[in-house]
Amino acid sequence: MKKIALVAALALLAGPAFAQSVAEKTGVNSVLGLSPTTPDFVKEVAVSDMFEIESSKLAAEKGDEATKTFATQMVTDHTKTSSELKEAVASDPKSPIPDALDSSHRSKLDKLKGLSGADFNKQYADMQVSAHKDAVSLFQRYAKGGDSEKLKSWASTTLTALQHHLEMAQTLDKTVRGS
Numbered sequence: 001m002k003k004i005a006l007v008a009a010l011a012l013l014a015g016p017a018f019a020q021s022v023a024e025k026t027g028v029n030s031v032l033g034l035s036p037t038t039p040d041f042v043k044e045v046a047v048s049d050m051f052e053i054e055s056s057k058l059a060a061e062k063g064d065e066a067t068k069t070f071a072t073q074m075v076t077d078h079t080k081t082s083s084e085l086k087e088a089v090a091s092d093p094k095s096p097i098p099d100a101l102d103s104s105h106r107s108k109l110d111k112l113k114g115l116s117g118a119d120f121n122k123q124y125a126d127m128q129v130s131a132h133k134d135a136v137s138l139f140q141r142y143a144k145g146g147d148s149e150k151l152k153s154w155a156s157t158t159l160t161a162l163q164h165h166l167e168m169a170q171t172l173d174k175t176v177r178g179s
Helices: 002-013 014-027 029-033 038-062 065-089 101-114 117-145 147-175
Strands: none
Touching: 002 147, 014 117, 038 065, 038 117, 038 147, 065 117, 101 117, 117 147
């Protein structure tokens, strides 16, 4: 806990724009329940959607039936949210949408590519639960305190679907683990 407080204090001293980026990247904002900046929110959502789409396309090929069904829904829904995000920030040069996965998500995708069978299904389900917990937190925090009214409204509206995705991912996780 002391480390988190120290990181937060250092980030805040570094300056508002930099502090928000560091705080979001390190998870300090999430722990403290603080809203991300609009550029951070846009980046996190875009990268998350790209990962959801790419990992789910892979799961639609390699997974068991339950995994394939879930994955197909994720490709559809996250393609839709990607389009909505692009439309929402089209006129905001301060919030560019990345066009590639970051190294962390790339590494997760590479790990999935190397798996098959039950190991693949379990890892994919685990990643989906984790990703959707993060997404729900991100959207809740932005909907509550974001600085773009348009994106706050969209985050609030989209949150219901993400919460449903989390429930679906948790069910899938139990199914592939046989519990």
